[in-house]
Amino acid sequence: MDSEIQYDFADTLPDMERSDSAFTNQKKPKSEASNYEPLSDRETGFRNLDLPDVLEDSVQQLCTPTARNFIVDFGDEEAWVSFDQPAKTINTLLDTPRPSNLHTRWINIWFPFQQRPLLEILAQQYDFSPRLLALMSSDPRRMRQYPSQPIEQRNEAILRRSFEDIEKGLSSSPPPATDTSSLSSSNPARTGNLYDIVDGVWHYTSLDQGRSYLCLGFNSLYNVHAVETGCGVSEESTGTKDAPLPHIKRVWTWLLICADKTVISINEDLYPYSEGRLSHPQQLVMMETRRNLINVFRSLSKVEDSREANPLVLLPIRRRLGDTKEETAHHDKDAPGLLFYYLFENWFNSYSLITRRESRYGMELEKLQKEMFSAPKLHHIDLLHGIGNELGALKRHYKSYIRLVDRVTEPQSSTLASRTGSRVPSKASQETFDKLAHQGGQSLMGIGLTSAAIVRFERLRDMISLYALAECKDYLHQKDGLVQMNFQLVAMSQSAGVDRLTRVALLISKATILFLPLTFLTEYVSADLGVTYSVKTYWIAFAVVLTLSWVLLMGFGVLSGTMESWNLFPPLKRAFAKVKNWKRKSD
Numbered sequence: 001m002d003s004e005i006q007y008d009f010a011d012t013l014p015d016m017e018r019s020d021s022a023f024t025n026q027k028k029p030k031s032e033a034s035n036y037e038p039l040s041d042r043e044t045g046f047r048n049l050d051l052p053d054v055l056e057d058s059v060q061q062l063c064t065p066t067a068r069n070f071i072v073d074f075g076d077e078e079a080w081v082s083f084d085q086p087a088k089t090i091n092t093l094l095d096t097p098r099p100s101n102l103h104t105r106w107i108n109i110w111f112p113f114q115q116r117p118l119l120e121i122l123a124q125q126y127d128f129s130p131r132l133l134a135l136m137s138s139d140p141r142r143m144r145q146y147p148s149q150p151i152e153q154r155n156e157a158i159l160r161r162s163f164e165d166i167e168k169g170l171s172s173s174p175p176p177a178t179d180t181s182s183l184s185s186s187n188p189a190r191t192g193n194l195y196d197i198v199d200g201v202w203h204y205t206s207l208d209q210g211r212s213y214l215c216l217g218f219n220s221l222y223n224v225h226a227v228e229t230g231c232g233v234s235e236e237s238t239g240t241k242d243a244p245l246p247h248i249k250r251v252w253t254w255l256l257i258c259a260d261k262t263v264i265s266i267n268e269d270l271y272p273y274s275e276g277r278l279s280h281p282q283q284l285v286m287m288e289t290r291r292n293l294i295n296v297f298r299s300l301s302k303v304e305d306s307r308e309a310n311p312l313v314l315l316p317i318r319r320r321l322g323d324t325k326e327e328t329a330h331h332d333k334d335a336p337g338l339l340f341y342y343l344f345e346n347w348f349n350s351y352s353l354i355t356r357r358e359s360r361y362g363m364e365l366e367k368l369q370k371e372m373f374s375a376p377k378l379h380h381i382d383l384l385h386g387i388g389n390e391l392g393a394l395k396r397h398y399k400s401y402i403r404l405v406d407r408v409t410e411p412q413s414s415t416l417a418s419r420t421g422s423r424v425p426s427k428a429s430q431e432t433f434d435k436l437a438h439q440g441g442q443s444l445m446g447i448g449l450t451s452a453a454i455v456r457f458e459r460l461r462d463m464i465s466l467y468a469l470a471e472c473k474d475y476l477h478q479k480d481g482l483v484q485m486n487f488q489l490v491a492m493s494q495s496a497g498v499d500r501l502t503r504v505a506l507l508i509s510k511a512t513i514l515f516l517p518l519t520f521l522t523e524y525v526s527a528d529l530g531v532t533y534s535v536k537t538y539w540i541a542f543a544v545v546l547t548l549s550w551v552l553l554m555g556f557g558v559l560s561g562t563m564e565s566w567n568l569f570p571p572l573k574r575a576f577a578k579v580k581n582w583k584r585k586s587d
Helices: 052-062 087-095 116-126 130-136 151-167 179-185 194-200 225-231 280-289 291-299 331-345 360-374 379-409 427-440 451-526 535-560 564-586
Strands: 069-074 079-083 104-109 206-209 213-223 248-258 262-267
Touching (some): 052 069, 069 087, 104 116, 206 379, 248 331, 280 291, 331 451, 360 379, 360 451, 379 451
Parallel strands (some): 104 262
Antiparallel strands (some): 206 213, 248 262
């Protein structure tokens, strides 16, 4: 893709507002006050993120599909960013102490399978487990290939050739291996490829803890139906074909917080075989998946924006309203945990799939309900079954997030960070905490988050439970109710049909019974008609027998409660009225 293309981020994502607060009183910096060069032997290219032109250029690079990584070192007063650093430079940066005013570092990595040396450097620096490093270094997911001939037809052809060989007296060779063996050899559990596993199990999650890091692995879901509809492309073009959820793009993310206040995010590449040459729909999908990351990135800059800010995306990572001692004392401790949380949250992308009022599940269930009332059919059960499968996948996905949140917010005994970061310690208490941390820190696991991050994780868990999971459960109950209602409506429709057939059969039977005595009368008098019995006598007897038969049938119907004949009179009356009105109009 041409590197000169400029991406207008605001036009691409119109629903997203910048997180620059309109309430800050800081002025826009017009020029770099100083340079940040952490390495003395080489140039790293760090730029001041608090400059408007640097922020816009950085956002343009974030929107470029060929960007490989970036590093942000920030504090309360300054923030510096650098893009596409080689592994050796990042290794030197990790070994070089940061200035005290730049207390937090964010390392973001794209194309992890192409940056395995960098992953190995991070693993050595923070002592990742070998299994974790191997999963992070997994090859990209293989392109799905569809067989040209169904398995049943191929097996049938194999058996047919075998029987023909037996009839000809030839020794049949063993049949070739079926697709079962080939599938078992490419089973993700056997190959250990992470992206094959998470593509088959969308609610798969991973949590790993070391003495220097806490690592979360999870799937994020993005609705790309608007992209497919707006561009007029199929699901195969955007990579959502055969997905458990239609029009949903899945992206795996590794998120780590380390003991030295470094946050690392590693993102799965959406189109690993495109080599950066994306079509227009693929670019829009990429922008949708990077929406939250760009919003968090913008929140690390103090550049003001003249446009109205969306209060729901204002992130308090660098900018705060309070400047009291109790508030400012925790900025350096809270910033890594807050950055870790907001990269994980991604609420508007993952949870708006079902929490919006215009959710397609509610509209589809309402549409099916109307169709069932008008004409219930058995194929509605198949549609409801598909909706139930999708809701089940979403329910498992949200439950996996709650599991991660529970593990993150459970009491941490590994470090004293959650306690020391919750209040301003005195000198004596600080010495006591330092001594305890030095004695027990070497044998305990995990990174303790401060109360600012823990409170937000607990709030996220409540939001998932109250909104996402509650909506899933309500829709599932509604789906089950519609299934039962459909069966009942179909049964009622079939019962009404059987009832109509029964009434017709009874009417025919009564007509037969009505004319049976007349048949006997006709046979009795037909031989002597005109000799013994006259024609007038025959018709008088005919009328008497017909009247008596009808009276007997009516009496039997009244006594037995089977007066179906009365149901014929209203339709006949309406038909007669229509004919009468038609004749009146014609006259």
